[in-house]
Amino acid sequence: MSDDRTYRVVRNDEEQYSLWWADRQPPAGWAFDGPEGSREQCLARIGEIWTDLRPLSLRERMANA
Secondary structure, eight states, X not given: OOOOOOEEEEEETTOOEEXXXXXXXXXXXXXXXXXXXXXXXXXXXXXXXXXXOSOHHHHHHHHHO
């Protein structure tokens, strides 16, 4: 099955990333943060920038411990 839709990278307040359809507003709590392109392009970008999968709040808590 071919997926020719255009996607965008989205990020939430916990600095977790996902992809979303470019022609729709992101869901509540998420904002566009990155390129627009094919599913594969957006997933590749997420793989480059989301190297620490721990939520931001956990990273901060661990840094302050």
